[in-house]
Amino acid sequence: MASANPVISSERVEGTSVYNPAGDKLGSIDDLMIDKISGQVRYAVLEFGGFLGIGTDRYPLPWSMLKYDTSQDGYVVPLTKEQIDGAPRYASDKVPDYDDRYSGTIDKYYGL
Template sequence: MASDVISSERVEGTNVYNVAGDKLGSIDDLMIDKQSGQVRYAVMEFGGFLGIDTDRYPLPWNMLKYDTAKGGYVVPLDKRQIEGAPRYANDAVPDYDDTYRTNIDKYYGL
């Protein structure tokens, strides 16, 4: 029986695809709720070239579904939707306060 838990080390670097199978980016980080211990957001790297000028896009964790055939996560988004999503530069990580989380969740219709 396969385990139903995974190390964050193994999640980081995992590719993210849209439903059509296009690669959107890869997981750079996980944002974990301090109180519940639940993963709230997977931060995806998207854009740039070879990690240069690559922005970080927080995706609500419950939007990601792992696809064993792809060996990565699938989200119901296309590149256009990602391009308009909340994001930040690697060196400018925002506080994930109530306002910021609300903006992310609102953008994705949650």
């Protein structure tokens, strides 16, 4: 029987695959963005696009949108590849400040 432990190490989250509801792999988790004050994970940064890790962009997804699916051993988000392709993103070497303005842009895109 699987453990029902409610916590997970960020090391285990990073690299986990992300799928859409149809089972298509959208990418994998590259990083987690944690609120300094509350300690809560605010965003999971999806690595998506490129070829063999070259030219991949980072797409911050609101953590609340990700649901872990044990049958896929990954997270599922209610998004299509096209929706993610049009989402806020940045190059891996150009991490933006996750200030209120940038966070607002992400949340607005996803309707939160």
